[in-house]
Amino acid sequence: MAQTLDVRGEICPYPMMRTVSALKKLSTDERTLEVVTDHPPTLETIPTQAARLGFTTAVEEVGGSEWRIVLTRDRD
């Protein structure tokens, strides 16, 4: 079961910062993190930050200005 991080309502840049710290805390056997956000700038900043930590980003629009971002650990 993937962990979910709900950062709705947060101000800039906390959605991104909290996502990064959650990714860093993820144990090595956990492969995915799901982030729910209503802050559009994260769609631009998270892919880069996630890639630097070895995660691939998939964005799904939930509607009503909300997005579900699924971050999956790269296999290496």
Next chain:
Amino acid sequence: MVTDAARVRAETPGVGGPSPNAWRAVSAWGLAAIIFLLARGFDPQYSMFWVFGLAFGFVLQRGRFCFASAFRDLFLLGHGRTMKGVLLGLAVASVGFGIVMARQVPVTTMGFDPPSANVLPIGVHTALGGILFGVGMVLAGGCVSGSLYRMGEGYVASWVAFAGVMAGLLVSAYTWNWWWESSISTGARLWLPRHLGHSGALVVTLLALGAAFVWVIRLEHRAGMVVPGPRSEPEVSEGVADDLRALGRTVFVRGWPVVTAGAVLGGLNALLFTAQEPWGFTGEVGRLTVGLAGFFGATPPPPEGVGSLPGCVLVPWTGVLDHMTFMVGGMWLGSFAAALGAGEFKLRVPKRPVRYAQSLGGGVVMGYGSGIAMGCTIGAFFSGIPSLAINGWLFAAFLGLGAWMGTHMIRRIA
């Protein structure tokens, strides 16, 4: 027969017909048109500033042109996306301002400054104002104009930040005369064309912007890879109507690349300078705040020396309406209409109480900083550097220092 294009439209939410968002946006633009007609009845200058305000607000929201993130993301993320847009906008505006100023003051050695360019006295007030503004905008999650368009997007914390900005501007109005006597009145106004000629000043400014661009790229490479954000799929086009619809979505619904927004804002700024004066914002917010304080019997003492200063200085209350009232109002309605049209309006209420405190505190600090620096990221920076004046660069350097300090602070606020 169901065509591919029709099927794509039917499967894409909000494309089959005008969405409720589109209707709300059309109502907002209708209101803007009514105010335009009323303003023109009063004074054509009012309606011109109204149109510019709408355009600035619209582009700020569409490009999410956030000066706070431009500086902060360099230090926090090693990401220069927004700063590249800012630098391009500054370059475009510098060329435009340079051409206009060369016509206003053909001979630069006579000792005249261009009358409306933001050539401001420099001193401790510029440095401290820049630092305070930089810290405040990072704490509050947006500068003054950034908070304005986020208000239109429904960020409750930005409303709190804006109230803080007004409070900070009011405090700066009470302390203005002290600053005037101890620093501002004796500060040198360094206008580069006087020392380097018009073309020399423009070339030096563009080279400095180019150097800043190289520095941004270096920071990015030191931090690691940069992955572009999600791009939408190209739409299937079956003729002129589909093409026009796609164009409409590109302009009104999808976000603009930040470099596009930067170039357009720089061009609009040059156009406004050609028509009258550089783009500004906080001066009018300060004027309205002082007027509001006067309503409650708390008018600050009359500010000394402001008659001789361009830019966003706090001018005394003269009446409810000023041409800049239409700039500020237009920017708010323009960004609100843009957010509605794109379906990006949503009430965003922070759950952690500390966010309200940092938005308010950041706003107060930012408002005070813009009061003593005689402008915000727009007037003192985005119009300061294109005025080919040293005060723009000095403010920018300390703005960066403040943003760097602010970045360390927000890392400690969970």
